[in-house]
Amino acid sequence: MLQIAPDKIAHVIIRAREYGSSIDAWADNGQRRQYGTRTELHDFIESLNEDEQASLVAVMWIGRDSFDAEDLDEAIATARAERTTPTEDYLMGDPQLADYLEAGMEALGLSPEAAEDELQKPV
Numbered sequence: 001m002l003q004i005a006p007d008k009i010a011h012v013i014i015r016a017r018e019y020g021s022s023i024d025a026w027a028d029n030g031q032r033r034q035y036g037t038r039t040e041l042h043d044f045i046e047s048l049n050e051d052e053q054a055s056l057v058a059v060m061w062i063g064r065d066s067f068d069a070e071d072l073d074e075a076i077a078t079a080r081a082e083r084t085t086p087t088e089d090y091l092m093g094d095p096q097l098a099d100y101l102e103a104g105m106e107a108l109g110l111s112p113e114a115a116e117d118e119l120q121k122p123v
Contacts (some may be wrong), residue, residue: 002059002072002108003051009059009101010115012091015041016098038092045088053087054079056101060091063104072108 019037048056058075061067067075083090091097105112 002055003076004048004055004059006105006110006112006115007118008048008052009056009105009110010112010118011044012041012056013098013101013112015044016092016101019092020095020098042088042092045091046086048087050080054083057083057087057091059104059108060094060097060100061104062107063100063102064096069107069109 015037019041045053045056054076057079058067058072061075061079062069062072067078094100102112105115
C-alpha cells in the first residue's frame with residue numbers, strides 16, 4: 001500500500017521540473033533560483049518519514065518500469081532494504097525524476113495532474 005499522499009508526490013514533481021528548467025538559466029538570478037529550488041526539493045524529500053521516502057522511490061521505480069504497479073508492496077520493501085544513500089540524493093540524481101514519478105502515479109491509477117492542480121489552487 002502506498003504510504004505517501006499524492007499531493008506530496010505532486011510537490012516533488014513540480015519542484016523537480018522547476019529545478020530541471022532552472023539548470024539551463026544563465027543569469028545570476030536563474031542560478032540563485034536553481035540553488036533555492038534544489039535546496040527546497042532536497043529538504044522536502046529529506047523531511048519525509050521513512051515510509052514516505054520508500055513509497056516515493058517505489059513510485060519512481062514503477063514509473064521507469066523497474067517494477068509493475070501490481071508489485072508496489074515489493075517495490076516499497078526493496079526501497080527500504082536496498083537504501084544505501086540518502087533518498088533525497090538518490091532521487092535528485094535522476095534527471096528524469098519528474099517524468100518517472102508522473103508515470104508511476106498514472107500506473108498506480110493516481111492522477112498527477114489532479115494532485116498538481118490541487119497544490120496550485122489559489123487559497
